[in-house]
Amino acid sequence: MSAETQTTVEAAPREQAEARLRPIRWKFPITYAILALISLAVFALLAPAESQTQFRLATSTDFFTIPAITVPSAPTAWVLGLALAVLAALALLRAVQRRRLGVWHPIVFGALFVLAFLVWAGAGRGAVIPLVTVLTGALALSVPLIFGAMCGVVGERSGIINIAIEGQLLAGAFLAAVAASLFTSAYVGLIAAPFAGAAVGALLVWFSVKYHVNQIIVGVVLNVLVIGLTSFLYSTVLTQSPEIWNARQQLPALPIPILSQIPIIGPVMFNQTILVYLMYAIVILLQIFVFKSRWGLRMRSVGEHPKAADTVGINVNRTRTINTIFAGSIAGLGGAFFTVGQGLAFGQEMSAGQGFIALAAMILGRWNPVGALCAALLFGFSTSIGNVLSTIGTPVPSEMLLMIPYIITIFAVAGFVGRVRPPAAEGVPYIK
Amino acid sequence: MKLELKGVTKRFGTFTANDQIDLSVEPGEIHALLGENGAGKSTLMNIIYGLYHPNEGQILLDGREVSFDGPGDAVEAGIGMVHQHFMLVPVFTVTESVMLGYEPTKGAGLIDFATAGKRVTDISARFGFDVDPDAYIEHLPVGAQQRVEIIKALSRDAKILILDEPTAVLTPQETDELITIMGQLKAAGTSIVFITHKLREVRAIADRITVIRRGRVVGEATAASTETELASLMVGREVSLTTDKEDAAPGDDALQVQNLSVIDASGHVVLDDISLSVRRGEVLAVAGVDGNGQTELAQAILGTRAAASGRIALDGSDWSKLNVKERLNSGLGFVPEDRSTDGVIAGFSITENFVLDMYDQPPYANGMAMKPSVMRAAAVEQTDRFDVRLGTVDDPVSTLSGGNQQKVVLAREMSRDLKVLVASQPTRGLDVGSIEFVHRTIIEERDKGTPCMIVSTELDEVSNLADRIAVMYRGRIVGIVGADTPRDVLGLMMAGVPAEEAASQAAAHKTTLSEADEVAEEEEL
Numbered sequence: 001m002s003a004e005t006q007t008t009v010e011a012a013p014r015e016q017a018e019a020r021l022r023p024i025r026w027k028f029p030i031t032y033a034i035l036a037l038i039s040l041a042v043f044a045l046l047a048p049a050e051s052q053t054q055f056r057l058a059t060s061t062d063f064f065t066i067p068a069i070t071v072p073s074a075p076t077a078w079v080l081g082l083a084l085a086v087l088a089a090l091a092l093l094r095a096v097q098r099r100r101l102g103v104w105h106p107i108v109f110g111a112l113f114v115l116a117f118l119v120w121a122g123a124g125r126g127a128v129i130p131l132v133t134v135l136t137g138a139l140a141l142s143v144p145l146i147f148g149a150m151c152g153v154v155g156e157r158s159g160i161i162n163i164a165i166e167g168q169l170l171a172g173a174f175l176a177a178v179a180a181s182l183f184t185s186a187y188v189g190l191i192a193a194p195f196a197g198a199a200v201g202a203l204l205v206w207f208s209v210k211y212h213v214n215q216i217i218v219g220v221v222l223n224v225l226v227i228g229l230t231s232f233l234y235s236t237v238l239t240q241s242p243e244i245w246n247a248r249q250q251l252p253a254l255p256i257p258i259l260s261q262i263p264i265i266g267p268v269m270f271n272q273t274i275l276v277y278l279m280y281a282i283v284i285l286l287q288i289f290v291f292k293s294r295w296g297l298r299m300r301s302v303g304e305h306p307k308a309a310d311t312v313g314i315n316v317n318r319t320r321t322i323n324t325i326f327a328g329s330i331a332g333l334g335g336a337f338f339t340v341g342q343g344l345a346f347g348q349e350m351s352a353g354q355g356f357i358a359l360a361a362m363i364l365g366r367w368n369p370v371g372a373l374c375a376a377l378l379f380g381f382s383t384s385i386g387n388v389l390s391t392i393g394t395p396v397p398s399e400m401l402l403m404i405p406y407i408i409t410i411f412a413v414a415g416f417v418g419r420v421r422p423p424a425a426e427g428v429p430y431i432k
Numbered sequence: 433m434k435l436e437l438k439g440v441t442k443r444f445g446t447f448t449a450n451d452q453i454d455l456s457v458e459p460g461e462i463h464a465l466l467g468e469n470g471a472g473k474s475t476l477m478n479i480i481y482g483l484y485h486p487n488e489g490q491i492l493l494d495g496r497e498v499s500f501d502g503p504g505d506a507v508e509a510g511i512g513m514v515h516q517h518f519m520l521v522p523v524f525t526v527t528e529s530v531m532l533g534y535e536p537t538k539g540a541g542l543i544d545f546a547t548a549g550k551r552v553t554d555i556s557a558r559f560g561f562d563v564d565p566d567a568y569i570e571h572l573p574v575g576a577q578q579r580v581e582i583i584k585a586l587s588r589d590a591k592i593l594i595l596d597e598p599t600a601v602l603t604p605q606e607t608d609e610l611i612t613i614m615g616q617l618k619a620a621g622t623s624i625v626f627i628t629h630k631l632r633e634v635r636a637i638a639d640r641i642t643v644i645r646r647g648r649v650v651g652e653a654t655a656a657s658t659e660t661e662l663a664s665l666m667v668g669r670e671v672s673l674t675t676d677k678e679d680a681a682p683g684d685d686a687l688q689v690q691n692l693s694v695i696d697a698s699g700h701v702v703l704d705d706i707s708l709s710v711r712r713g714e715v716l717a718v719a720g721v722d723g724n725g726q727t728e729l730a731q732a733i734l735g736t737r738a739a740a741s742g743r744i745a746l747d748g749s750d751w752s753k754l755n756v757k758e759r760l761n762s763g764l765g766f767v768p769e770d771r772s773t774d775g776v777i778a779g780f781s782i783t784e785n786f787v788l789d790m791y792d793q794p795p796y797a798n799g800m801a802m803k804p805s806v807m808r809a810a811a812v813e814q815t816d817r818f819d820v821r822l823g824t825v826d827d828p829v830s831t832l833s834g835g836n837q838q839k840v841v842l843a844r845e846m847s848r849d850l851k852v853l854v855a856s857q858p859t860r861g862l863d864v865g866s867i868e869f870v871h872r873t874i875i876e877e878r879d880k881g882t883p884c885m886i887v888s889t890e891l892d893e894v895s896n897l898a899d900r901i902a903v904m905y906r907g908r909i910v911g912i913v914g915a916d917t918p919r920d921v922l923g924l925m926m927a928g929v930p931a932e933e934a935a936s937q938a939a940a941h942k943t944t945l946s947e948a949d950e951v952a953e954e955e956e957l
Contacts, residue, residue: 023695023740293542294535301521301532308519311483312533312584313504424522432483 029095031411032088035113040081043120046395047074051124057131059267066263073123080116084109114385121394134381134388135268139276142380143341144169144351146279147334148358149365149372150286151197154327156367157290158320159303161427163219164204166355167226168328171196172335174230177346178238180249186340189249190275190333193340197332198325200226205324209317212429223355231348238346250343251275275333275341282330286369299323303423306430316430331355360409366420382408433494433510433591433623434459435480440489442475449475451647453489457592462614462624464638466631466666468863470833472647473627474516477594480625481513482506493592504533512585516597518577522570527552529569530584555583559616574721575606582613593617594625599633603721604891604923608943611637629666630892631659636948667864675871678879680899683712686883687733687852692742694728694907702728704907706742710852710883715874716912717898718887721926725907726887727769730856733885734766735759746852760789763851767841767858769887771834775841778830782822785829786811786844810847818843819869835866842873853877856887871897891919903931920946 051073057066087109094101122129148165155162162168175196180189200222207213238246251273260270290296298319301309306316338350357379364378365371386401394401435457442450449472457463467473478484480491482500490497493509500506503513520529531548538544552565561579569577578598585593595614599607614624614637628634634641634655641653643665651665663671687710694703703725710716718726731737733744735756744751751759760766768774776785787796787807796807811825818839822832829837838858845853858874859867874897878884888894894901901917903910903925911931913921920943924934 289541292545293540294537295541297524297528297532297535297543301524304523305519305521308521309532311481311503311513311515311519313502313507314533315502421523 024095024098026095028101029088029092032084032091032109035109036081036084036088039077039084039113039116043116044074044077044081047077047120048124049074053119053122053124054128055118055122055131056128057264059132059263068128071119073119076119077116077123080112080119084112084116087112118385121389121396122392129392130388132264132267134384135264137384137387138377138381139268139272140342140380141383142376143276143279143337144334144354145358145361145376145379146283146373147337148331148355149362149376150282150369151201151327151331151334152359152362153286153290153365153367153369153372154299154330155201155324156362156426157296157303157423158299158323159306159423159425159428159430160205160208160320160324161215161219162201162204162324162327163216163359164200164222164226164355165331165358166351166353167219167223168197168200168331169335169338169355169358170230170349170351171200171226172332173338173350174233174335174346175332176336177249177339177344178245180340181245181247181345184247184249186249186251186343189340190251190336193336194329194332197335198329201325201328201331202321204328205321208324208429209320212431215427227349230346234346234348242345246345248343248345249340251340273341275337278333283369283373290369300423302430303425306425306428310430310432320430331358357405357409363420363422367422379405379408434492435511435592435623435625436490436492436495437476437480438490438492440476440479440486440491442472442479442484442486449647450479450486453644453647453649455642455649457623457625459591459623460618460621461639462618462626462637464634464641465625465627465644466629466634466641466653466662467644468629468666469861470863471629471644471666473644474596475647476644477513477596477625477627480506481511481594507533507588507590510589510591511594512588512590512592513594514578514581514585514596514598516600518574518581520569520577520580523568525566525568526563526572526580526583527565529580530565530587534588551587552583555586559586559613561613574601574723575603575609578602578610579613586617590622592623592625594627596627597629598626599628599630601722601889603926604919604943604945605927607633607945611944631662631666632892632945632949634662635659636945663864671864671868675868675875675896677875680714680878682714682899683881685709686712686747687854687885688743688745688748689729689733690743690745692729692732692744693740694725694732694737695740696728702907703732703739706907706909708902708909708912710885712883713878713881714899715878715884715886715897717894717901717915718885718904719891719894719901719922719926720889720904722889724904724926726889726904727856728907729904730766730769730854730885730887733759733854734764757789761793763849765845765848765850765853765855765882767845767853767855769856769860771838771841776829776837779828782815782820782825782827782829782832782840783808783811785840786814786825786847788844790844790848814843814847815840818873835862838862838866838870842870846873846877850877850882853882853884854887855884857889858886859888859890859893867893891922894922895919918946 052070053073053076054068054070056068087105091101091105118129148169151165151168152162172193176189176193179192180186204218204222207218208215253271253273255271260266290299298309298314302314302316302319310316335351338344339346358376361375361379362372364375365373383405386404389396390398390401437453437455440450440453441448453476465473475484479486482503482505492498498509527545527549530552536544536547549565552563556563561583563576563579563583569580572580598610602610617624626638638655641655641662642649643651643653643662645666645668653662653665689706689708692703692706693701696702706729708716718729720726728737732739735754739752746762754762772778777788790796791802796803808825815822815825820832820836820839820843822836829840832840855874859870862870874884874886886897895915898915900912901915901922902912903922905926905928910925910928913931918938920938921934923943924937925931929937
């Protein structure tokens with residue numbers, strides 16, 4: 001190839017030019033600096049002197065018991081606050097040098113900030129902060145988010161924007177509750193739930209692919225439809241004879257021998273219902289199959305460049321239809337967590353906006369199953385902290401604590417994600 | 433494999449794109465399909481490739497009639513196609529792109545990446561392609577992307593390969609490599625259908641030539657025909673392929689670009705320290721392969737893209753602080769490269785499009801009020817002068833053909849008194865007749881003393897219009913050379929080789945096309 005052997009204009013000065021000309025990004029250093037200041041000014045300065053914070057790490061079933069950790073509140077908060085300030089300074093230095101920070105930086109910063117917050121919030125209360133409870137709650141609150149985000153990943157990777165995750169979760173919760181109640185078996189509910197989500201997915205893809213309706217509008221309409229339909233049936237049929245239609249059924253917890261006795265991890269991860277184990281399997285399988293399988297390659301090609309897929313004999317609209325319906329069944333299964341997963345009866349609008357948070361988790365996770373999992377866990381964790389703190393009592397009003405996950409959502413999606421790259425043909429109907 | 437078409441007809445509504453087309457391609461033959469933009473070449477190829485169903489007619493492979501329900505069937509039958517706009521997913525690797533639709537698996541639907549990668553390396557090695565199977569498509573230059581497309585077709589055992597306008601995006605040297613590849617494929621027994629509207633190429637490459645005009649086969653020719661013969665066959669009348677023009681009488685520097693740098697949204701340098709000036713009464717052509725910063729340069733001059741550093745000035749007055757409207761009002765005529773997205777508003781009438789950037793200026797407006805009758809009269813007058821074929825000026829501009837839409841854009845920009853004209857790809861997608869007209873108009877503007885900057889990826893256009901040529905590569909100016917610079921030298925410069933080195937390299941190694949040109953010139957003398 002003659003073109004490659006010729007001398008060409010040097011590439012090295014180009015990078016120098018980029019380093020010289022690229023505008024300094026102030027967003028991250030400023031955010032870090034503000035958070036570090038909050039940590040020093042609030043957590044460290046306001047921590048009552050001479051008080052202590054206790055963390056409990058163990059549960060009764062562990063192999064061995066880790067003793068509760070007690071730290072002096074104010075000095076610990078000072079140390080953590082100063083560490084945060086150092087990290088913020090490092091971010092500033094890197095920004096001025098126009099260099100990127102490693103991925104460890106936000107993770108370490110976030111962990112230290114949360115720790116500083118807990119040290120302050122738990123200071124001198126006498127109550128211990130039960131870390132295992134926080135983590136168990138985090139996982140439980142994440143389950144519907146994770147299922148919803150997986151649904152979003154599969155749908156959007158094939159090119160269909162799915163705003164209807166909320167409706168799919170709700171439909172799954174409803175059908176799971178009703179089926180479980182009628183057959184007095186939580187497992188029947190678990191089997192029924194995916195069909196409800198798949199039905200909503202089928203409507204979404206039918207309007208999107210066949211009639212080229214704007215997918216966001218279809219999604220919003222479907223959410224309203226599912227809310228209306230389930231609320232109507234709830235107030236008519238379900239409340240008439242709740243013992244037949246809406247009796248509580250709960251999936252039993254199935255502790256995995258040995259694994260469930262590992263301190264901290266065991267009780268959090270391996271003493272769960274079959275639904276949660278299914279979730280682990282779905283995330284792992286999706287992560288492998290989306291990127292390494294024939295199905296995943298074709299799905300991604302349809303979402304990125306449908307015409308290219310068509311020219312190699314892939315049926316674009318059929319691929320989108322199948323994947324969106326399959327994705328809907330994942331969300332439907334996740335909806336079952338609201339009812340049979342937690343042993344609750346169905347209640348109106350009980351999905352309470354989780355579908356939208358799942359959508360945010362998917363974007364924050366960059367359309368990647370494991371990424372979406374991490375993002376969903378972050379939201380679940382922040383909600384869980386709020387819940388635990390409001391029960392042990394803290395200086396922060398409980399309404400503020402309830403806001404935490406949404407504040408994190410805004411920061412995460414607006415600030416920390418930056419420019420993300422959705423599938424190129426997302427939301428665009430394929431018309432030959 | 434032998435491919436025959438008999439009486440193939442394809443209609444879209446009332447429009448007949450292909451009318452009773454007969455065509456036969458022998459095994460191991462390079463068969464050129466020559467025709468203007470919009471003549472129906474691509475429609476025909478999409479029929480062969482199974483993307484469209486013909487309304488009438490037969491397709492025969494080795495004498496056996498076939499009918500394709502989709503591209504999958506066509507590929508199965510041994511037909512491969514390299515589309516003009518590559519059918520490659522930018523975020524996929526070469527291996528992923530090649531195997532898509534035909535993935536080797538190892539149980540459970542998991543892809544056997546080793547086998548797939550080996551297939552790419554094997555084909556790549558057999559034809560001397562230098563393609564890394566693990567590279568991402570979006571990081572490859574267009575020439576390499578095209579080789580990936582060819583590997584894709586060959587990996588499915590294509591016996592007939594359709595190349596749709598394959599040279600449109602290549603430098604002359606890359607074209608040369610493509611010609612070598614086509615020769616190898618031909619030697620291996622592959623039949624090639626080569627679609628083009630470029631006359632130079634068909635004569636150098638093709639064994640036989642079929643000319644299509646307005647959806648009909650209007651003649652067959654061999655490589656021995658002259659360019660003029662082919663051109664008149666293709667267009668249907670005598671055409672002059674070059675614009676007659678006087679030598680330029682350049683005045684002072686008018687438009688000055690000094691040390692201009694531009695950074696795109698993701699932080700990459702797209703223009704790196706560009707300096708050039710356009711003199712009064714000359715055409716400066718900016719040449720280069722698409723995507724080397726020409727678009728950004730034009731946008732920076734218009735003001736739709738902010739400069740990271742450097743300055744742009746017209747007649748000594750700095751434009752840095754001016755917004756787009758102020759620049760247009762101070763005498764900038766701007767023809768955008770993509771008329772359908774930036775040049776016209778499809779749903780607006782021809783009149784409205786005609787006044788798009790002067791609707792609030794006298795004589796078309798008086799204070800807050802627009803004067804529709806004045807606008808309409810001016811639109812009628814100017815569209816007549818620019819020979820726009822239209823029903824009435826009240827029709828939406830979308831009812832016009834591409835060439836006529838482009839004339840509306842030119843009429844709008846040139847009906848004002850211009851201090852400078854910047855035109856990007858002024859003839860992209862136009863037929864030969866319209867190209868002639870647009871070129872003449874630009875030269876007339878030049879002769880009025882207006883400095884003109886033409887951005888073009890077509891070397892034909894560059895050498896036809898330019899008084900000076902600035903060649904761009906990766907956001908920089910490789911060199912500014914005279915209009916008489918040979919194509920081979922320009923081609924090397926378009927790949928980043930500095931002017932002097934390019935001249936000595938080009939002298940040492942002539943491309944197939946320029947050799948063919950020399951032969952043709954001797955014949956005509």
